[in-house]
Amino acid sequence: MTQPELGVCYYPEHWPEEQWVKDATDMVSAGLTWVRIGEFAWSRMEPKPDLFDWGWLDRAIAALGEAGLKVVLGTPTATPPRWMLSRYPDMLAYDAEGHARKFGSRRHYCFSHEGYQKECARIATALGERYGQNSHVRAWQIDNEYGCHDTTLSYSPAAQAAFRAWLEAKYKTISALNAAWGNVFWSMEYGTFDEIDLPNLTVTEPNPAHVMDFRRFSSDQVVAFNRVQVEALRPHTSVPLIHNYMGRITDFDHFAVGADLDIASWDSYPLGFLEDRSDQGEAFKTEFARQGDPDFQAFHHDLYRAVGTDGWWVMEQQPGPVNWAPYNPAPLPGMVRLWTWEAIAHGADVVSYFRWRQAPFAQEQMHAGLQRPDGEDANVMAEVSRVSGEIANVGGAKKTMAPIGLVFDYASAWAWEAQPQSQSFNYFRIIYDVYRGLRRLGLSVDILPPTTESFSDRALVLIPGLFSWTPELLAAIEGFKGELVIGPRTGSKTPDFQIPTSLPPNLPHFDTRVSAVESLRPGTEIALREGGAFQLWHEFIETTETVTERTTDDQPAIVSHERTHYLAGWPDDAAMTRLLSRFAQTADLSTEPIPHGVRRRDWGALRLYMNYNATAISLHGYTLQPADILLFRGDTPIIFPTQATTP
Secondary structure (H helix, E strand, O other): OOOOEEEEEOOHHHOOHHHHHHHHHHHHHOOOOEEEEOOOOHHHHOOEOOEOOOHHHHHHHHHHHHOOOEEEEEOOOOOOOHHHHHHOOOOOOEOOOOOEOOOOOOOOOOOOOHHHHHHHHHHHHHHHHHHOOOOOEEEEEOOOOOOOOOOOOOOOHHHHHHHHHHHHHHHOOHHHHHHHHOOOHHHOOOOOHHHOOOOOOOOOOOOHHHHHHHHHHHHHHHHHHHHHHHHHHHHHOOOOEEEEEOOOOOOOOHHHHHOOOOEEEEEEOHHHHHHHHOOOOHHHHHHOOOOOOOOHHHHHHHHHHHHOOOOEEEEEEOOOOOOOOOOOOOOOOOHHHHHHHHHHHOOOOEEEEOOOEOOOOOOOOOOOOOEOOOOOEOOOHHHHHHHHHHHHHHOOOOOOOOOEEEEOOHHHHHHHHHOOOOOOOOHHHHHHHHHHHHHHOOOOEEEEOOOOOOOOOOOEEEEOOOOOOOHHHHHHHHOOOOEEEEOOOOOOOOOOOOOOOOOOOOOOOOOEEEEEEEEOOOOOOEEEOOOOEEEEEEEEEEEOOEEEEEEOOOOEEEEEEOOEEEEOEEEOHHHHHHHHHHHHHHOOOOOOOOOOOEEEEEEOOEEEEEEOOOOOEEEOOEEEOOOOEEEEEOOEEEEOOOOOOOO
16 A cells, blocks of 8 residues: 655756756645656757767756655657657658658657667667666656657558568468458459558558558557667666556557556546547537546546556646647646546556646647746646645555456457448447446446456456457456446457458357447437437347347347346447446446536545536535545545535
8 A cells, every 4th residue: 555646747958957956846845756857858868969968967867856856767769859860861650641750849750660769779778877776766758658649650661661571470471361361352462471562542441451450560569669668778777667658549559568567657638638539529528628528537547557567657647728639728726636636546656747837938838837937836736735735644545456347459449440330430439438337327447458367356347349359358258257248349350350250249158149230320329128229339139148128129239148248239328327237236236326527436445526517516415616526435534525514
C-alpha cells in the first residue's frame, strides 16, 4: 500500500537558469514530488552532430533534485533536431497519399527507418551513461506519445522495405501468403515478396488481409522502436522505464509495448478529448463541455492499469484550457481536483500536471499551466495544493481486483477499420458503450488484454466485438465459473481475416452460428421484446442453445448456454442498461442507480463519488455541487462535498 503522489512537467530549457531553483522550491511548496523534463530537448543536448552539451542539463537536474523533487528524464526522440534530417533525408514518414511529413513540428520520423533507430539507441545510451546512476533521476520516459498526430502508419520507402521483410519472415513462401490472404480473388496473387506494395493508393479498397498484416507490422515497428531504447537504457539504470500513451489511440498494441516497460502512463486531457475524440453527439459535448466525458478518463485509467507491469501514472493531467482541440474551454472550478482524485481511485501512483508554466512562445503558447506565462500562479494551483493535503490525510489504499473484466483487443480495432461493414461500426465505440453502461450502474471494471489466460475469480467478464479468438482467451473461458457475455461480431474471423468454416462466434461447446449479419443506419433499430433495441449492428442466429431474449419479430437476441451468453446485436442505451443490470444480478453483483452525470469507483475500503454535472445533485443525504467529490472509507465519509450539510 503506497500513498499516491503528484508531479508536474517542466522545461528548464524554456526559462532563464536563474529561475530554476525558485521554480523547484515552488513546486515542492505546492505539494509536488515528481518532475518530468527533457523529452523535447535533443537540440540542446546535442546542438551539433556528436557534440553534446550536458552542462545545462546537469545543473537543471541538480536544482530540481536538491529541492527534493524526483526527476523523470525523457529520451528526446520524439523531436529529432534539424541536423538529423540532413544526416538522414529519408527518415521522414509518408502519409497515405504519398506525401512526406516534414520537419517543423514534432514526431517527424518513420518507425521503420533503421538509421534513425540507431540514432535513438545512441542518444539513449549517452543519457543512460551520464544519468543512469544519478540519485535524482528516479524514472525514465522513453520518447513521447507514440501514435500522436497519426504517426504510427507510415507509407515511406523505409516502411515498404521493412514490410516486405516482415511478410517474408512471417509466411516464408509467397504461396503461403497468397493462400492466407485469399489472393485468388480478383487475381491478386503475387510471384515474389518484392512485388507487394503497401495497402494505399489502390483503385478501390485493398484486401483486408493485406491491410490487417500492415497494421500488425506497423504495431510491431512501434514495439521494436521502443525496445531499442529499452535495451540501450537497461544496462545503465535500475529505475523504472515509462512511456506516456494517449487517449483513444488504437494504432498500435499498447500491451505489447508495455511488456518491455515497467510503468504505463497516459496523458489525460478531458476537455480536449471531449471535443476532439468523442462520438457522443453535440448535446452531450455541450452538457459536459467544462467537465469532460464522465467515463473517458476512467476507461483509460483502467486500460493503462492493465498495460503497466509495475503500476501506472497520469504523466500529463490537463490543468486548464488546451490549445489543440476544436474548442478549448476552461474547466469548471474543482474539476482538476476531481480528475486527480478519479485517477487515484483507479490506482494511479502518480498524477502529474502539464505543465508548470504556460509557454509564451511556439505551438503550445495557448496551453494553460499551473502558472501563467508571467510566473504568477494560475487559479488551478489552489486545487493542486488542496489535493496534496487531502492525499496526506487519506493516505494510501489497497489495490484490489474489480469483480468485472472487459476484454480490450487492439487487433480488433485494426480489423474493423479494415472492413467495418458499416460507417458507424467502431471497435472502441462498442467497447466504450459497454464500459459506460457498467459505470452507470455504479460498477467498477478491470480492462483485460486478449492474452489473458485466466479470468480468476471475477463474477462477470464481457468480450464484445473481438475480431478473432486467441488461444489464451479460449483457455480462460474453459476454466471460468462466472458469467460470460460475448458478442456481437466476436470470433467472426480467423487470424488470416477469413470467415471461419464453422461460422461465428466460432466458440467450442457453444452450438450457435451467425448465419448472416446486417449493419443498420442510425435511427433504424430492431426492437427487443423486453425493452430497448439493437442499433448499428444485428446478427441472424441458428442455434440449439437456449434463446433467453428475442427481438419483437421473434429473432434470437441472446443465446445462452449455462453461464455463457451470446449477444446478437449492439444494444442502444436503454437495452444496454437493462441487459448489463440483468447480467450483474445473475453474477450476484450489487448495482447502484446513481444520478445522471455521477460516477462511482471502489478501490480497497474506499469508495469515491464524483459529480460530473454542471449542476448540484443530491446523493446519500449530501448536496454535491458541480465538480464535487464524496469519499467514503467503509461507511464513513472522509472527504465531504464543498458545501456539506451533515445528513
